[in-house]
Amino acid sequence: QVKSREVEALMNKHLPQRTTVILHDLGRVGDQLDLTVYAVGGFVRDLLLDIQNMDIDVTVDGDGILFAETFASQFGCRVKSHQKFGTAVIVFPDGFKIDVASTRLEYYVSPGALPTVERSSLKMDLYRRDFTVNTLAIALNGDSFGKLIDYFGAYRDLQSRVIRVLHNLSFVEDPTRVFRAIRFEQRLNFKIAKHTEDLIKNAVKMEFLEKLGGRRLLAELVQILREKEPLKGVGRMASLGLLRFIHPGVELTPAMQVALEETRYVVSWFDLLYLERPYESWSVYFLTLCEGLTEEQFWGTCTRLAVAEHYKERLVEMRRQSEELIGNLERKLARSEKVDNSEIYFTLRGLPVEVLLYHMAKSRSAEVKRCISLYFTKLDGMHPQIGGEDLKELGVEPGPLYRELLDLVLSARLNGKVASREDEIQLVREVLEGV
Ligand code: ATP
Known part of the structure; x- marks a missing residue:
C-alpha cells in the first residue's frame, strides 16, 4: 500500500508548487469547517502515473457548496454553484478552476426525471465511477494529508495497467463508457481487462449502444479523434464492431487504414509546423473515415450524430471543396499541365486548414501533396510589398x-x-x- 508520505513526495516532485499549496489550503479549509476533503478521480490517477493533469476534482464529505464558498472567501476566488447537484466550481482570479462535489447518491424517482440528490459516503460516490483507475482519492485534511484511499483495487490496476469496470452493469447503465474505456486504454497504454472487454462485446451484441443518442456518441468519437494517437482508438473501435455506429459504410479496410495513417502523418506534420494555428484535427479524421460515403449518406450521418447545423454544413462544404477545387488542380497536374505558384495560391487561398489536410492525406498524387505543402510553408505567407x-x-x-x-x-x-x-x-x- 502507498504511504501518505510517498504520495506527498510524488506531489512535491510532479506538481507545480502552486498546486501543492492549493491542495494544502483545501485541506485547511476542510479542517476549519470540520469537513473531510479529498482530491479524486483523474487527477489522482495521473499523479500516480506521473502524467501532467491540472484538473483538480475535489469531493467533500458533506456540504461541498459551503466548503467552496468558504474557500473562495478566504482566497479571493469566485464560486459558481449548482444547488441541485451539490456541486461548485471555485474560480481563481487568473481563471484556474477547481471542481467541488459533495459525496452524493443520485437516483431517479421516475425514468426521465431529474436526479434526486442525497448524501452518501465517499465509497458510494466512487462506486458510481466508470473504471477502477478513476476511483482513487487522496485525503487533504491536515492530519491525514496525502493518505491514499483505494476501495476498489485501483492501485493494483494502475500498476498492472488495466481498465476495469466496477460492476457488470456498468455499460448498460451508461454506454458512453465503452468509448471512454477505449480512450483511456489507448491514451494510457493500458489494456481493457478481459471480463470488461466481454461486457463491452455483450453490450454491443445486446444493442445497448443503439440507445446512445447521436449527440453523446459524437462527443465520445470527437474525444477519441482528439487524442494524441487517434488511430489506436479507431482500431479498437473497429475490432469491437463500433465503427458501424458512425455509419454501416464506415469500415477499417486496408485502404482505410492507409488513409488514416496518411491523415495522421499530415496532421502531425502540420501540428509540428504550426503549433498555434487553431483548427479541428478531429474533423480531418472524421472526413477521412467518412470518405466512402455519398454526400447524402454523409449528411445523414452528421444529422444522426447531431453535429451542430452550421458545422454540418461546413463539413459537407469541406468535402465539396476537396472534390471540386483541389480536385480540379489535381486533374490538371495529372494531365501534366503547368500549374504555377499563383494558381496554387488562388485555388487554395481561404480554404479551411481541415480541407487542405484532408485532401493532402487523401490524394495519391505526390505532386498535389507538394503543392499543398508549398502553400502552407511558403505561399500562404506572401504579400505584395506595396499597398x-x-x-x-x-x-x-x-x-x-x-x-x-x-x-x-x-x-x-x-x-x-x-x-x-x-x-x-x-x-x-x-x-x-x-x-
Ligand atoms: P480526462 O483527462 O479525459 O479529462 P478524466 O478522468 O478527468 O479524464 P473526465 O471525463 O473529466 O475524465 O471525468 C472526471 C471523472 O468523472 C472521471 O475520473 C470519471 O471517474 C468520472 N466520469 C466521467 N464520465 C463518467 C461516466 N460516463 N461514468 C462514470 N464516471 C464517469
Missing part, C-alpha cells in the same frame, strides 16, 4: 481595381516575377499604361 497608399500615389481611383491590382502584383511575386517594391510599382505602372 493601397502606393496605388493612390500612382493615381488609381479607390475601388475594386485596387484588389485586382494587388492580386496581380501578388501573382507576380508568387511566380518570382517581381522581387522588390520597385518591381511591383513598375509592374503596376505598366499595367496602368496598358503595356
Whole structure:
C-alpha cells in the first residue's frame, strides 16, 4: 500500500508548487469547517502515473457548496454553484478552476426525471465511477494529508495497467463508457481487462449502444479523434464492431487504414509546423473515415450524430471543396499541365486548414501533396510589398481595381516575377499604361 508520505513526495516532485499549496489550503479549509476533503478521480490517477493533469476534482464529505464558498472567501476566488447537484466550481482570479462535489447518491424517482440528490459516503460516490483507475482519492485534511484511499483495487490496476469496470452493469447503465474505456486504454497504454472487454462485446451484441443518442456518441468519437494517437482508438473501435455506429459504410479496410495513417502523418506534420494555428484535427479524421460515403449518406450521418447545423454544413462544404477545387488542380497536374505558384495560391487561398489536410492525406498524387505543402510553408505567407497608399500615389481611383491590382502584383511575386517594391510599382505602372 502507498504511504501518505510517498504520495506527498510524488506531489512535491510532479506538481507545480502552486498546486501543492492549493491542495494544502483545501485541506485547511476542510479542517476549519470540520469537513473531510479529498482530491479524486483523474487527477489522482495521473499523479500516480506521473502524467501532467491540472484538473483538480475535489469531493467533500458533506456540504461541498459551503466548503467552496468558504474557500473562495478566504482566497479571493469566485464560486459558481449548482444547488441541485451539490456541486461548485471555485474560480481563481487568473481563471484556474477547481471542481467541488459533495459525496452524493443520485437516483431517479421516475425514468426521465431529474436526479434526486442525497448524501452518501465517499465509497458510494466512487462506486458510481466508470473504471477502477478513476476511483482513487487522496485525503487533504491536515492530519491525514496525502493518505491514499483505494476501495476498489485501483492501485493494483494502475500498476498492472488495466481498465476495469466496477460492476457488470456498468455499460448498460451508461454506454458512453465503452468509448471512454477505449480512450483511456489507448491514451494510457493500458489494456481493457478481459471480463470488461466481454461486457463491452455483450453490450454491443445486446444493442445497448443503439440507445446512445447521436449527440453523446459524437462527443465520445470527437474525444477519441482528439487524442494524441487517434488511430489506436479507431482500431479498437473497429475490432469491437463500433465503427458501424458512425455509419454501416464506415469500415477499417486496408485502404482505410492507409488513409488514416496518411491523415495522421499530415496532421502531425502540420501540428509540428504550426503549433498555434487553431483548427479541428478531429474533423480531418472524421472526413477521412467518412470518405466512402455519398454526400447524402454523409449528411445523414452528421444529422444522426447531431453535429451542430452550421458545422454540418461546413463539413459537407469541406468535402465539396476537396472534390471540386483541389480536385480540379489535381486533374490538371495529372494531365501534366503547368500549374504555377499563383494558381496554387488562388485555388487554395481561404480554404479551411481541415480541407487542405484532408485532401493532402487523401490524394495519391505526390505532386498535389507538394503543392499543398508549398502553400502552407511558403505561399500562404506572401504579400505584395506595396499597398493601397502606393496605388493612390500612382493615381488609381479607390475601388475594386485596387484588389485586382494587388492580386496581380501578388501573382507576380508568387511566380518570382517581381522581387522588390520597385518591381511591383513598375509592374503596376505598366499595367496602368496598358503595356
Ligand atoms: P480526462 O483527462 O479525459 O479529462 P478524466 O478522468 O478527468 O479524464 P473526465 O471525463 O473529466 O475524465 O471525468 C472526471 C471523472 O468523472 C472521471 O475520473 C470519471 O471517474 C468520472 N466520469 C466521467 N464520465 C463518467 C461516466 N460516463 N461514468 C462514470 N464516471 C464517469
